[in-house]
Amino acid sequence: MMNKIWGVFIIIGVVYGFFTGNINVVNSEILSCGETVLSMVLKLFPIMALWLGIMKIASVSGLLKKMSIFLYPITRFIFPDIPKDSDVISLITSSFVFNMFGLGNASTPIGLKTMKSLKNLSGSDVASSSMITFLVLNTTGFTIIPTTIISLRMMHGSINPSGVIIPCLLASLSSTVFGLIIDRLYRKKYV
């Protein structure tokens, strides 16, 4: 997927630039894009480091685990197919909690582990309903702290970099709820 999109972007861009006389702009873009990325990364770096440090405290002190226990009943309700004695529920909850705190990178390994356990439960190469629900939960991106966006906003000199937190929260909450509802509808339709 990415191969095609990236290739098409560059091919169309260069060819179109050539025929419309914008080739000089394309040329300077090729020369300067490395510098643009470097300055972006350098500015994203400090706030990422800070946030990962704070979140490590939350993880080591057991705070994230405590939140997972708190969310357990909700997860049970969202995943009715998973047997009670299975440890998958706690995996799902911790992956959700990690996502919630903007720790996408830390939650990916847990997410993959969860998928493996879900596959063990279903034992086929067809996606189970629980897998799809889990996927929806991950892709609606429910986040309390959108770290990257806040740091990008700081980098552009925003007067209120964290001002987008509440609308982000509301929007991702509503898309999560919506996603789970249509997931339920499809689940019934496909049985």
Next chain:
Amino acid sequence: MSNLILPIIVLFIVFYGFFRKVDIYDTFVDGAKESFDMVFKLFPNLLGMILGINIFIKSGFLSFVLGFLKPIFGVFIDLVPLCLMRPISGSSGIVLLNNIFSSYGVDSLIGRMASVIQGSTDTTLYILTLYFGSVGIKKTRYALKVGLLADLFGIVSAIVISYFIFK
């Protein structure tokens, strides 16, 4: 209000760690170290994305195509590429957000809407490929449909919510 959220979360986490007698300082430093690895991984991805997307944009092709869509989307036209690329790749979202901030200003309505769109959605196609691919799922049934519908709903609610909060 928003200015309170970060300090309160930091306070809460540090407070909890302090009373749990965790080596909070060392743990903080330890966690911060992990960012080196993340930044090293992010750099090549962003580089590829910025090369592809910026050539595409600066050649004039994107504005050529968007010109046709302008009557439909009006002032929101520059949010269209972000909405289309967001489910596919996270770094392309960052690149497009960066471009919107540069051309409209970070605190403009469009800049804020773009922030909320980026912050309240995720890379559905990437996650789908990665998660299902890792365990060898061949038939994904209705997963893509539900994922993309949720994205669409997320984008629309991001626009509506930020319009009412920031207008």
